[in-house]
Amino acid sequence: MLSRYFCANLLLILFAAAIPSDGTRSPAKPVHASTHSDLGYTSALDSANRLLEAWHNHDSEAGMALLSGRAKKNASVSEIESFFDGSDASAYEVVHGERLKPGVYEFPVVLFTVHERSGEVHRHFSSILVSRTSNHEWVIDKLP
DSSP, X not given: OOOHHHHHHHHHHHHHHHSOTTSOOOOOOOOOHHHHSSHHHHHHHHHHHHHHHHXXXXXXXXXXXXXXXXXXXXXXXXXXXXXXXXXXXXXXXXXXXXXXXXXXXXXXXXXXXXXXXXOOEEEEEEEEEXXXXXXXXXXXXXXX
């Protein structure tokens, strides 16, 4: 049978071996470098955030400015305005996005709204499609 002293020393040695010699902590698991390291992802995410800020602030003018011609064709003006002018807007959450092809990203989102009378929170799961135009601007191709 191994002595307690030997077991304690063995655990101490194993623990010490797991700590880097320079005293720093080991790095966290790397994020997918191919997705997060390119400027396109960051720019597309910024556009998605600006759209959701416009939704949250009921700012249809700022939101409309971010929409592509395709997005405007796929929804009527009243549908777009009601998306931004909804009285129940409360909060949103953007999930890790995905590059679908060069210049096109999709970001899953959750829109949280609170029913004014009951106080009940509703969640709407959807996604935002963001693409780069020929002018190198990022626009919203699909509303959540």
